[in-house]
Amino acid sequence: MSTQKEITIYDIAEALDLSPATISRGLKDHPTIRKDTRKRIFDKAKEMGYQQNLFASNLRRSRSNTIGVIVPRLNSYFMSAVIAGMEKVANAAGYNLIISQSTESKEKELANIKTLYNSRVDGLLVSLAYDSENIDHFDLFLNKGIPLIFFDRVFDHPQCTSIVIDNYKAGYEITSHLIRQGSKRIAHITASIKRNVYADRLRGYRDALADHGILYDEKLIFFCNLSEQAGAEATQRILEMDELPDGIFAANDTTAVSCIRTLKQAGIKIPEQITVAGFNNDPLSKVIEPNLTTMNYPGQEMGELAAATLIRKLDTKEGTSLNTIVLHHNLIVRESSQRKGADS
Amino acid sequence: MSTQKEITIYDIAEALDLSPATISRGLKDHPTIRKDTRKRIFDKAKEMGYQQNLFASNLRRSRSNTIGVIVPRLNSYFMSAVIAGMEKVANAAGYNLIISQSTESKEKELANIKTLYNSRVDGLLVSLAYDSENIDHFDLFLNKGIPLIFFDRVFDHPQCTSIVIDNYKAGYEITSHLIRQGSKRIAHITASIKRNVYADRLRGYRDALADHGILYDEKLIFFCNLSEQAGAEATQRILEMDELPDGIFAANDTTAVSCIRTLKQAGIKIPEQITVAGFNNDPLSKVIEPNLTTMNYPGQEMGELAAATLIRKLDTKEGTSLNTIVLHHNLIVRESSQRKGADS
DNA sequence: ATGAAAGCGCTAACAC
DNA sequence: GTGTTAGCGCTTTCAT
Numbered sequence: 001m002s003t004q005k006e007i008t009i010y011d012i013a014e015a016l017d018l019s020p021a022t023i024s025r026g027l028k029d030h031p032t033i034r035k036d037t038r039k040r041i042f043d044k045a046k047e048m049g050y051q052q053n054l055f056a057s058n059l060r061r062s063r064s065n066t067i068g069v070i071v072p073r074l075n076s077y078f079m080s081a082v083i084a085g086m087e088k089v090a091n092a093a094g095y096n097l098i099i100s101q102s103t104e105s106k107e108k109e110l111a112n113i114k115t116l117y118n119s120r121v122d123g124l125l126v127s128l129a130y131d132s133e134n135i136d137h138f139d140l141f142l143n144k145g146i147p148l149i150f151f152d153r154v155f156d157h158p159q160c161t162s163i164v165i166d167n168y169k170a171g172y173e174i175t176s177h178l179i180r181q182g183s184k185r186i187a188h189i190t191a192s193i194k195r196n197v198y199a200d201r202l203r204g205y206r207d208a209l210a211d212h213g214i215l216y217d218e219k220l221i222f223f224c225n226l227s228e229q230a231g232a233e234a235t236q237r238i239l240e241m242d243e244l245p246d247g248i249f250a251a252n253d254t255t256a257v258s259c260i261r262t263l264k265q266a267g268i269k270i271p272e273q274i275t276v277a278g279f280n281n282d283p284l285s286k287v288i289e290p291n292l293t294t295m296n297y298p299g300q301e302m303g304e305l306a307a308a309t310l311i312r313k314l315d316t317k318e319g320t321s322l323n324t325i326v327l328h329h330n331l332i333v334r335e336s337s338q339r340k341g342a343d344s
Numbered sequence: 345m346s347t348q349k350e351i352t353i354y355d356i357a358e359a360l361d362l363s364p365a366t367i368s369r370g371l372k373d374h375p376t377i378r379k380d381t382r383k384r385i386f387d388k389a390k391e392m393g394y395q396q397n398l399f400a401s402n403l404r405r406s407r408s409n410t411i412g413v414i415v416p417r418l419n420s421y422f423m424s425a426v427i428a429g430m431e432k433v434a435n436a437a438g439y440n441l442i443i444s445q446s447t448e449s450k451e452k453e454l455a456n457i458k459t460l461y462n463s464r465v466d467g468l469l470v471s472l473a474y475d476s477e478n479i480d481h482f483d484l485f486l487n488k489g490i491p492l493i494f495f496d497r498v499f500d501h502p503q504c505t506s507i508v509i510d511n512y513k514a515g516y517e518i519t520s521h522l523i524r525q526g527s528k529r530i531a532h533i534t535a536s537i538k539r540n541v542y543a544d545r546l547r548g549y550r551d552a553l554a555d556h557g558i559l560y561d562e563k564l565i566f567f568c569n570l571s572e573q574a575g576a577e578a579t580q581r582i583l584e585m586d587e588l589p590d591g592i593f594a595a596n597d598t599t600a601v602s603c604i605r606t607l608k609q610a611g612i613k614i615p616e617q618i619t620v621a622g623f624n625n626d627p628l629s630k631v632i633e634p635n636l637t638t639m640n641y642p643g644q645e646m647g648e649l650a651a652a653t654l655i656r657k658l659d660t661k662e663g664t665s666l667n668t669i670v671l672h673h674n675l676i677v678r679e680s681s682q683r684k685g686a687d688s
Numbered sequence: 689a690t691g692a693a694a695g696c697g698c699t700a701a702c703a704c
Numbered sequence: 705g706t707g708t709t710a711g712c713g714c715t716t717t718c719a720t
Binding site: 053054056062064066073074075077079080081083084087091098099100112114115118228254261283287288289300 | 410628
């Protein structure tokens with residue numbers, strides 16, 4: 001517990017009979033410092049166990065080299081892949097990550113925003129909560145011109161860049177695929193269409209139906225929070241319908257897997273009676289039997305790109321004109337939707 | 345981009361014709377401030393859009409209200425549950441979390457330690473990398489008496505608290521269970537026994553064998569990094585053995601699931617020919633068929649407890665005498681190990 | 689190539 | 705109950 005005194009640049013300055021200014025410059029490779037004094041400074045710093053005090057530096061420079069992250073929830077495979085990607089890029093560029101969860105609530109999101117503002121993060125990476133209607137609560141950041149980048153659950157705003165996949169197209173593709181497999185009454189289990197990801201997938205679903213001459217039926221749309229339990233409940237309601245659907249498109253894999261399990265328990269044959277598709281390419285999708293048809297959604301890549309985009313903005317100060325960056329997605333067809341004799 | 349000037353307590357002081365000190369006190373409910381001036385201060389602060397500058401505060405108080413977290417990898421369900429738990433507790437207590445990944449490398453771990461030290465985190469929550477032989481590289485923190493708490497992959501040290509489950513007992517229980525199901529040649533797939541979690545489970549496995557009169561056979565122990573791919577490879581090697589084992593205990597669920605899939609492809613009946621058990625109670629375990637017997641490992645709870653323990657230490661300054669906190673675990677018996685007629 | 693000095697915004701010991 | 709004042713450790717202009 002030897003709370004020894006902190007070593008500061010003043011201590012090094014004294015030991016080397018130089019000024020603090022020179023030490024400060026030497027430590028960050030300032031061009032006007034002679035090579036040998038630079039070396040002396042580094043050696044002494046190491047010898048004395050000097051560690052920079054970032055508060056002082058940040059206070060002085062009004063810059064934190066810290067990036068704030070707000071996500072709805074941390075406990076999913078997808079989100080941890082995203083964070084892993086962000087951490088990798090941020091760390092390599094000398095940035096720290098401060099992470100917080102909105103737990104899907106706008107109030108908590110606002111609280112997080114304030115905390116991160118107080119921590120003077122240099123920028124923000126955000127995936128929005130279910131119930132955030134708009135992004136007025138980000139004004140603190142927007143008014144100050146602090147970069148704000150959305151990923152996955154995004155919001156269109158002239159000042160912000162969004163990183164997404166083309167959820168409309170993905171929803172269209174997955175629905176068309178189910179139709180090509182012979183499904184005509186396709187249920188869709190999804191979440192709040194306040195969020196682009198769900199609204200877009202739903203649009204894709206509707207247009208795919210229309211383009212194949214299938215009437216849209218509101219009763220086939222089930223809204224829930226996409227948890228395992230919600231998936232089971234939605235499926236239960238589906239099973240109680242007068243006329244059973246012959247296909248189900250769930251907006252994430254957790255729900256789709258829960259759905260398959262419930263259907264199997266009810267003795268329904270998949271994909272013969274009902275085709276099922278999910279979304280995300282969660283590890284679960286390769287394990288459930290039958291294997292789940294799903295949309296590959298590159299979480300790690302999305303995290304890396306979000307962080308890289310933000311850092312580029314911070315380092316170059318140039319307001320990149322890019323407003324939306326779209327990542328590739330791809331349909332992974334597996335047994336849960338593949339009927340004999342149909343093409344994929 | 346209106347980079348308006350920051351509002352400081354001086355601005356509020358001027359507007360209210362008070363001193364900065366009074367504002368500072370008022371803002372943090374100092375007891376000696378009159379209720380009505382306190383209210384005036386709050387109102388004015390809100391009106392002017394004041395936001396505390398944490399750098400200045402932290403610099404002055406030499407305290408950051410920030411907790412550093414170092415984990416091997418972020419992209420697993422278990423780890424994201426742990427982090428979710430930490431974030432919840434930390435946030436409620438007014439702490440931020442800075443998170444970094446060691447990617448299982450001691451060098452990266454050291455780099456993370458230095459960065460977090462520079463950020464002057466108040467304490468550290470750590471799960472060790474595979475290849476950290478000791479914790480000398482934490483000296484920076486230990487020498488300064490900054491609290492260091494290990495969870496999951498821990499290291500015994502008089503200054504540090506560890507949060508774990510009883511891996512020895514868990515390994516013993518799971519192995520005994522397989523034996524009771526009639527397995528006599530049980531393979532064990534695990535990772536570096538430099539880490540307590542794997543060493544302890546292996547000890548439990550050995551002792552369970554011994555207590556049931558089964559000879560320990562080194563050839564049945566497979567070391568790998570417990571990834572999906574490594575699980576498949578290890579299983580491949582198992583399948584090539586002259587005498588096939590009749591039980592497999594894998595040190596995590598990812599590997600166990602990969603193992604089951606590989607065995608099934610080879611036409612092996614589970615649990616009839618080989619019983620299989622995993623570890624962690626990952627969502628995967630409930631989805632694989634047959635459902636996987638596994639050890640429930642409370643990730644979220646472990647994260648909450650780790651954070652709460654650290655924060656208690658920070659807030660009370662009392663060096664809690666607790667050196668190890670052991671969380672409950674429980675065996676979840678599912679089909680992958682349950683043979684007809686055997687008791688669990 | 690180096691030094692002197694001011695100040696980033698806040699807190700807390702001390703004064704009244 | 706409120707004010708004065710001195711720094712926390714660093715960066716950076718300006719001077720030499």
